[in-house]
Amino acid sequence: MQQRILLVSSADNGLTRRARLALRRSGRMVRTAVVTTSGDIEKAVETCDSDVVICPFLTVRIPESVYTRWPTVVIHPGPVGDRGGSSLDWAISEGEPLWGVTALSAVGTFDSGPIWATRTFRLPRLRKSLVYNGQVANAAIECILEVADKAADPHFRPLDQENAHRPISHARARRLMRQSDRAFDWASDPEQILRHIHAADGAPGVVSTLAQRPVRLYDAHPGRNGLDAAPGTLLGRRHHAVEVACGGGTSIWVGHLSIDLGDRWSCKAPSTAALARAGIVLGTIPTTTAAAAGAAGQFTDITYRRLGPVGEIGAVEFDSYNGGMTESLCRRLTFAIRAAACQDTKVLVVRGRGHAVFSNGLHLGEIEISPESAQQAWRTIRAINALCREILFCRQLSVVAMTSAGAGGAMLPLSADVVVATGHSVIDAHYRTMGLGGSELHSYTLPRRVGADTAHRLLEAAEPIDALEALDIGFVDHVGPDIGFDDWLTALASEYVQPERWLSTMKRTRGRLARDLADKPLDAYEFEELGEMARNLFADSLGFEAKRRAFLYKTPYPRYPEPRHPPPVPAMASPH
Structure with missing residues (x-):
């Protein structure tokens, strides 16, 4: 039984x-x-x-x-x-x-x-x-x-x-950790500060002070040495992160925070956006290249390197905090892929940094904290679409390696010639629970891979699939091992470098792309998607605003509202 x-x-x-x-x-x-x-x-x-x-x-x-x-x-x-x-x-x-x-x-x-x-x-x-x-x-x-x-x-x-045997002999009963246990002094060693913020990441964050305002800190990264600034000083920004001076002439980067707005706490959001909401705007800390940024202790969320014995594989890695992709990250990642495609490599690998979450699409915190949330969501979805186009028309053979992903983050990889996943990946290939119709060119790329009937089921059932089912239905082309995935991915990309495999794959994927788009232009797919998204964002036709807030503030999800009368779709220029 x-x-x-x-x-x-x-x-x-x-x-x-x-x-x-x-x-x-x-x-x-x-x-x-x-x-x-x-x-x-x-x-x-x-x-x-x-x-x-x-x-x-x-x-x-x-x-x-x-x-x-x-x-x-x-x-x-x-x-x-x-x-x-x-x-x-x-x-x-x-x-x-x-x-x-x-x-x-x-x-x-x-x-x-x-x-x-x-x-x-x-x-x-x-x-x-x-x-x-x-x-x-x-x-x-x-x-x-x-x-x-x-x-x-x-x-x-x-x-x-x-x-029972105790592999960790000092394991014992501990009370709930309080904010007093998480507290630190900015004059402390940065390693200690990082541990405290890491331990509170996700929830509840560490209560501290920046620019004389109470904040909750998340998403911390090592910073620079040899600085001359009082501990706790906001030194500047790079992308969405802010640099804060610590003890001993060091610093850390804080990528996300929530801030006391006087009458309430903000949601967790990119640090620069949260501070700007409170009227605190910082200057940018310049660096020349992403590689130099990492070497100098600068914050960077996109890197490029060459792989393989003769360097014929280019790899772009990005870090989206818990899967949320900001408008800036999408635009910079588009430029990074465009630059990588100009190198003398044959295969381009795009992957998330780390093995937890690849992407979940729109960064809801950035949208929520914006004074014009619908406009911010609209700009971000356009930026993600531009990223999908960059992958779809990449001059090199493109490989996207995904881990767990949801909504637009699950659709993003489908623009690639080859899609791979780790064995433990969970893929939520739908937008429905967040009250969005979605875009990311999925109305073209998803049926192209899995067929119209399966695409409809994935979008409407709102049920996750595992990596093996994704492989069975054609959502991904390969599933790699959880242990040793990096080496496996490099070896797989090296196989696609081989002339016969490279040529046969490009003929198959690009040939079908040309045939499909001759029947219906990609702009037509995108305009249809964006028409529905306009109703979702500007008329809140599926309750996106309430569902977004329920997710961010951990309150019960509302029931699906009845669709409202759709407003006129905003005029759009070319999506490029």
Whole structure:
């Protein structure tokens, strides 16, 4: 009999979606319940016919009436012996070299139940959101699949924690981390400051002060040395990040923050946009090249390098904070790809920096904090479309390597000749839940790859797919290993450098492009998409404004509104 699993989660986040897809891929029947209270959990299991309840991400107490009736397993982002709701925050803040994930039975005391499975991993010096969606999520999925296997074994009994091996001997119960625990002095060593901001990344941020204004800090990066400025001084900006002086003549870069606007806190947004909203405008810190910027401790979110034994592969890497792409990033990435295509290389690889999230399309924080949010969203969608065009018509064979992605970020790679994904990628190939029709030339590129019927299903069902399904339907061309993906990608790109493969691929992809666009110009696809987007943005026809705010401020999502009467579509010049 097919095993039935109920996933109970406080949010349908990346880990929950990965768990659902992995369990279904392994042959189980899976149902997901998103809950906000203990009462919601009781309602979710009222008609429960599941064999086991698994909680991949839960912030509320599980009622005794639930865990005494069904095997109920909590996935805790800490090693054996660790307890508390700020487990990962403490580990990153204190610079732990090793950390873990534990699957344990729900009992009356948080994180103290018998153990079903556990994994240990090296803890990288990265921000919490990257660690959670990377190392923690990978370990959690392994534990969840092991739990499902053990739940089907009538002879299995979970191990009491008192009898379990503790790979991290000092793991213990810790209280919730407070802002007083996160606080730092700008005169401190930058490494210490970085750890504190990394540990609060995603949420809740670190409360501090910049330009005499209370702020919450996120997205921190190492800065420069040899500076002569008082700690806490705002030194300037580069792209969307601001540089802040620290102790010992050093600095850090802060890419995102929220700011006290007097009557309320702003949403989390690019630092320059958030400060400008409060009337604080900084000058730009100049640098000559991206390579020089990195060497000098300057902030850079786009890099270029050559790969392969004879350097015939160009690689453009970009960093979109948690997948959000600003207007500036899209425009600069377009210029970077155009410049890379002028090099004497045969293959151009475009990829996100790191292995957590490739892109989720529009940067909602930049849109929300703008005084003219609809206009900002319109400018950004036009910038992303220009980026898609640059990839589509690139003179070199283009390869886009994606990890998890959503909405416009999932459609962006489809402009490439070759699309590859990591094995753990989760792809939300739809816009619907955010109240947008979407653009990114998807009305051409998506059916071209998967067919009209599958394209319609992906857009309307609003359900994620995993990398293997993406491969099966033609959304991607190759799926690479999670471990060693970088080397695998270089080897794959080297294969496409070979004359026969290069020529056959270009004939196939560019030949079809020419035939398709002879029947219907690309401008026609884009104008149709932008017509719908204009109604979404300027008439709020699908509730984008309320859904965007619900996402940014973590409030309940509104129901889909009835479409409003569409306004006239704004006049548009050429989309180039």
